[in-house]
Amino acid sequence: MNEELLPVDLHRLDPLLPDRFPQPRGPLLHAALPDGRRVSAACVVSRHPPGSIATLWSARWSCALFPLSGAATESAELRALVEVWRAELDRLSPPAQDSACEITWPSRDVDGTRVFLDHCLMPLTVLAVRTSDRTAPIPRASGTTVRRATPSDLDAAAEIALHETRYSALVGGTMLRPDHVELKRAGLRARLAAGAPVWLAERDGLPVGLAECSWSTVRSDDLESRLRPGTWGYVNCLSVLPTLRGGGVGSILMAAAHRHFTEGGASGTYLYYNPANPLSTVFWPTQGYRPLWTVWEVRPAAALR
Ligand SMILES: CC(C)(COP(=O)(O)OP(=O)(O)OC[C@H]1O[C@@H](n2cnc3c(N)ncnc32)[C@H](O)[C@@H]1OP(=O)(O)O)[C@@H](O)C(=O)NCCC(=O)NCCS
Incomplete structure (x- = not known):
């Protein structure tokens, strides 16, 4: 898995970000770039049964994408991954109701913002922080x-x-x-x-x-x-x-x-x-x-x- 990681400096993007993107276990999707490089992402499907607390804020069927690469530095990588994700959804056949796709991304990476808006994703929620010296x-x-x-x-x-x-x-x-x-x-x-x-x-x-x-x-x-x-x-x-x-x-x-x-x-x-x-x-x-x-x-x- 590690050889597919591309360098990314999350701290330069935002000093309050952790050192790396979260990397949960899940099936991998791969996308090829025009220059021959390959980027990958974990695609994690969660199913929340009725009565579980997560149903208060999440669709009951939810597919999340976790890029393994440093796509924050190049929107082309991210765009290629979202396109492969879109194709994967056809294979997964999500429920027509109560289903969602989601990706959590550094708020300050506005190149990513452009990619997500182009694919009809909405900025529904932000995780906001306040340091104790404020x-x-x-x-x-x-x-x-x-x-x-x-x-x-x-x-x-x-x-x-x-x-x-x-x-x-x-x-x-x-x-x-x-x-x-x-x-x-x-x-x-x-x-x-x-x-x-x-x-x-x-x-x-x-x-x-x-x-x-x-x-x-x-x-x-x-x-x-x-x-x-x-x-x-x-x-x-x-x-x-x-x-x-x-x-x-x-x-x-x-x-x-x-x-x-x-x-x-x-x-x-x-x-x-x-x-x-x-x-x-x-x-x-x-x-x-x-x-x-x-x-x-x-x-x-x-x-x-
Ligand atoms: C968000 C919330 C908890 C803030 O509590 P609050 O008692 O209204 O907040 P305050 O009065 O201390 O401050 C409100 C600030 O919002 C703005 N504000 C102005 N008019 C307001 C209004 N009618 N209602 C709420 N906020 C108003 C002002 O900027 C104000 O700041 P100021 O004191 O500098 O003028 C409250 O509005 C609320 O319960 N909202 C609905 C639920 C919600 O959104 N919760 C947060 C989810 S993340």
Whole structure:
């Protein structure tokens, strides 16, 4: 496999990228370039059964491409791989409904952006990072208090989280499955039971906002991580009740989360947001986050051009 790797300097592209592209195991696709070189990519099909948490953000049948080469330096390599991927889809015959093709690519490689747009892939999600040395605006005073949530807060936390789920289903890849309420509750229940860092914002004693986070450790031998080795804070869900948005609640929650992760020695924090979300695309950069990876996706899978 190694002889097919081409040199790529991910750090020159973006100093926060890990040393190498994630390399999961999967059948390889090969493409020949006009100059005789060959480039390869792993093609990984995932099937998510009903009731699995991944069905909240992923199609039930999903085909992901993981180029092994340093295609970030030459868009011709990437274009050749996407063309072979398109041909492979005919062989795989993806379901007509609830299927997707996806590729996750360094956000700053705009040569790649051109290739993906030409093939009808959409920049549905970005993985954004914030390093711990970043400063954020001092939250406005708003009569809001923030406290760590406990398992007994499950009902209130789940209700607020579901506002985010419904909002994200309008602006990104979130799918409102018939069991989305139970799935969301189960995820939150597990985080709260594990003592994960989850905060509730309250006004007049009533819950108005939620920051659902966790710790994440990336080992140096982790071949699948999209982050540099270290300890990271992960923001899974930030949600404020619709009538109170724009009033500083989200900023106060994130100030508590960032303080917690910085004091705990995190290298930084990361999260996913949708480029079509008009609130988070303003909010997260203000909080010091910027895109690292972009998840390009097309649904259904056969719509890949
Ligand atoms: C994103 C979200 C959590 C931010 O919380 P918030 O309490 O609205 O955020 P704040 O009031 O602290 O800051 C909002 C910023 O967004 C912008 N904003 C302006 N009007 C706004 C409005 N009506 N609603 C939301 N944001 C607004 C402003 O830039 C504001 O920054 P400013 O304080 O410098 O003016 C909240 O809007 C929300 O729940 N959105 C729906 C769910 C969602 O998108 N979650 C994030 C998914 S990644």
